[in-house]
Structure formats: C-alpha cells, structure tokens
Amino acid sequence: MNILISGGTGFLGSAFSDEIIKRYYQTGKEVAITWLTRDTSQAHPDTVSLMTYDELAKTDNRYDVIMNLAGAGIADSRWSDERKEALLASRIKPTESLLAFIARTPNKPKLLLSGSAIGWYGTQGDKPLTESSGFETDFSHRLCEDWEQLALKATEYGVPVAIVRTGVVIHPSGGMLGKLLTPFKFGVGGQLGDGQQIMSWVSRDDWVGAAIFIIEQHLADKIETHNNTLSTTSDTPALVYNLTAPNPVTNHKFTKDVGAWLHRPTIFTLPEFLLKLMFGEMSTLLIDGQKVLPQALLDAGYEFEQPTLETALAEQS
Template identity: 40%
Template sequence: MRVLITGGSGFIGQALTQALLGRGDQVVILSRRPDGIPIRSGQECVASLNQIKGQVHAVVNLAGAPIVDRRWSDARKQLLRDSRIKTTRELVSWIARQEKPPAVLVSGSAIGYYGSHQDEVLDETGDIAPGFPHELCRDWEQEALEAVSQGVRVCLIRTGVVLGKGGGALAKMLPAFRLGLGGPISDGQQWMSWVHMDDEIGAILYLLDNPSLQGPFNLTAPEPVSNEVFTQTLAGVLGRPAFMRVPGFMMQLLLGEASELLVEGQRVVPANLNTAGYQFKYKSLEPALKACLR
C-alpha cells in the first residue's frame, strides 16, 4: 500500500512512517521542508501535492500547527484554523482530481471537539460544549468529510494526549518532574484523556486496514485519569515527589484562553474503537508511562 501522510515530519507522523515502512508499505510525506526529512527506503518527500506521481492508496492527514504552545491571539487562531482546515480542504480537492482516488482518508481531529467538561463520560456521541476548540475540530472534520462524495472512506481520529518517547506532551513535562518540581495543574480534578503512541499508531493502522470502518473514533486509552492521578503516577514512576501545584490563574496569565486545554478537561472513552475490535496495548496509565521512560 502507498500511503500519503500530511504532517509526516511531526511527532505522530514520524512514528506512523516508521510503522508503515516496517510492515512493507510505501510512504509519501507532504512537508513544507522536505529536504530536512531523512530519506529511507520506501519513503519519498514532497513539498506540494502536485509533486505526487502515481497512485496513492490511502491518506493520513495529521497536519496542524501546535495548539497549546502559546496564547490564542486572533492571528494565532487563524493560523491554527488554516493549518488544519485549509490544508484539509486542499487535500480533499487534490483527492477529487485523482483518476483513481485513495480508498481511505484517516483525518486528524482532537478530543477538543467536545469542548470542556467535568465528570461526564464522553463517547463519540457525547455532548458538545461550545468554544474555539470545538469549532476548530468541527470545521476540520467537516472538510475531511467532503471526501465521502468522491467515494472515499473517511475516518476521523479524535486524539487525546499522546504519550511517547522523545516528544509530545511528556517531553515537556519531564524536565520539571525529574527535578522533583512537577505537580498538578489547578485543583488537579480535570480529566486527562491520554493514549500511548503504540496505540495511536496501532489504531490508525487498524482504521486503514479495515474497510468497514468509517466516521469518528476517539483515539484515547480506555482509562482516562484526573490530572492529579496523572502527576502522581508520573512522579511515582520517576521516583520523585510531585507537590509543586501550578495555580490555574498562572496558566491563565501565561496562555490566556489557551489555558482551557490544561485547566479544564474531558473524560473521553474510545467506544467506537472498542466496538470495532481494536485491542489496546496500554489500557492503564502506569504501564504506559513505564514503557515511555524505560
């Protein structure tokens, strides 16, 4: 199978590329800086969709600027929208021009689709809380679903906090936690819906390989935890204390509206993946963290 990956140079994209190549697939990576990506056997890199020659059998759309690394000014919000929605629109337009369209599009989204909630358990039919995160994910998904009219099977992956080696949220947390300076954010009662990188990639491959699957899929582990439990578990795995609580107002001062993603949360469960028969490698947090840190 020849798979096109947008955002292939990112944290998830690199792991997905390695997994696809490892099982004998061919990979085409769309990147703004293709010269900076190491070339491996079975892999090619392009800077434009128009540079792709030959048939593509599947597409995984992971493009999108980081969402919580700075305040959401109007300009930043527009960048977040363009990097997701505009990119997806261009991708779907490219699909429509293909003589033989890819069979499947697995398109990125996030659990921000549901907005902020307290204790409500959210499956793929869960309630929506209005706000920028929901609007961003909703419009992103709607652009991807336009590919259905081209006869393409579309799967929407609403991803939580991805835990893996060498990047992502965990890499940002580790320096403070290793110094014994980690701790909960605000009251620590907000829910964290996480997923180990092995399951992030495993689920994407599962969706690519099973032609009966389509629609939204929460890509989170079956056992979400509170921020308090997450920090205590991470500290325990590292053998460090975790008492340096970060006040919510401090996150508000640093990140403004974007602090919602850290101070509030969602208790998300992967109902559709469970129904589809996907078997999670890491259901519980402690084994997942140990696997990331060993």
C-alpha cells in the first residue's frame, strides 16, 4: 500500500507513519509512506520518502491512500484577522494541490482521508454531539467547513472521502498536554474558568489506531454508514468520523487527573475574564466546551485502547 501524507511531519502524521509501518512490517505486508513537504532537507525517518508540492504537480506516482493533515495549529497564537487568514490558507492550499493531483492522475486513490476538527460543531455546551448533529456558526466552524467542503470535491473524481473531526489529542510529546506539562510540573497548573466545560479528547495512540481502522475498512470495502454520510454532488461515498474518545471529561476532571498523574497540586484557577483578556476570541477554545462522541467509530466496531483519560495518562507513565 502506498500512502501520500500532507502534514506528515506533524504531531499526528509522524505518529501515524511510525505505527502503520511497524504494524505492516510485523505482519509481512508492504507499505510505503511519502510525506509532502516544502523542504526536502528536513529530518525524516529512513522508512519515509519526501516529495515537494512542485514534484506532486508533475509526478505519475500511484497512491492507494492520500491523507490530508496539513494545517497550522488553531491554538498556537491569538486570532487576529491575519492569523485567521493564515489558518485557512494553511489548510486550503495543500488541499487544492492534492485535488489537482487527483484530477489529473489516471490512477485514482482509493481513499482521501482528510483532516478536520470538532470545532465544526461550534459551541454547544454539554449537548451530546454525534456525526449526525448540527452546528453553531463561529470561526472554528467556518474554518472546518471550508476545509471539509473543499476536500469533498474529490468525490467528483470518483475518490471516496473520509473526513475525520479530531478532538483534543493527548500525548506528552505535543498537543495540548505537551504544552501543559511545564506549568503542571511546577505546581501552577489549574482549571480554566469554572472548570465545567466539557473537553472531548482522544489519545494519540487511538487517533492513529482509528485512522488505520478507517483506511483498512474502506480498502476492504467493509464500510457501513451509521448516520455519518455527508452530502455531495456525487454518488461516490463521503463519510465523517468523530475522532474523540467515548468518555469526554470536564476541564476540572482533566486538571485533577493530569495533576494526579504528575503528582502535583492543582490549586490554581485562571478566571474566565483573564482568559478572554489573554487570548481574545481564541479563548472560546478554553472556556466553551463540546461533548463530541465517536458514534460512527463505535458503530463500525472500533475498540478504543484508551477509552478513559486515566488509561490514556497511565499509558504515558
């Protein structure tokens, strides 16, 4: 199996590449990974090939699966107008390059797995949200919706699409948990606001496991729809999956569990007004929760290795 990944050097793409290469090697299956990049001089595993976007525009390589994961971190800096434009461009431009490749290649991939986020649902408090739920319009929704709708154009060329709406990914090497380790280790970690906002999270191991599960289900023609079909102008399948653990937690519980895991106190609280002052509009990511459930994955038979926050943190010890 040949897999092309935009965003392969990132927090999720690199972990996915390592795991699927390991799994396929152990079972005697062949897999080749190519990362799309703008700089082929960057460090990368010997088991991975690099390709520039300019080379993509000319190549006649055949790929069974394309993974579209490129995109700047939405929580990396304050949302100025310039930053919002950069966030959108970092998602749209790579997707356009992939679509151009799909349009011209005679050997169509069997699946486009395209990234998105649970921000698509907007702020809906503690209302349970599955793949069939609606949305509230805000910046996060618009960003995800523009990205998803562009990726869905692959169905016009006969390529099935799986949209993965990712929650907060838990792993100490990066993401939210990686950023929180230093203050927590110094004993100044604490809850955000009143701590009752719901956090829909997923361990990085389960994100990778679920992505592999989705790919293998599609390639084996074992896909079944579970109220997770997306509307397109084509008859080619387009499905959406929430990549979150089945047990979301409040920010208060997350704070206490991380503190217990690190054996550090969690007595501090960052009040809501201070978060809004510090982060502006982006503070919605910290203050307003979302209770997003992985119903389509569960219905399809995926079994989470780390279904609770306690088990996810214990695996990192």
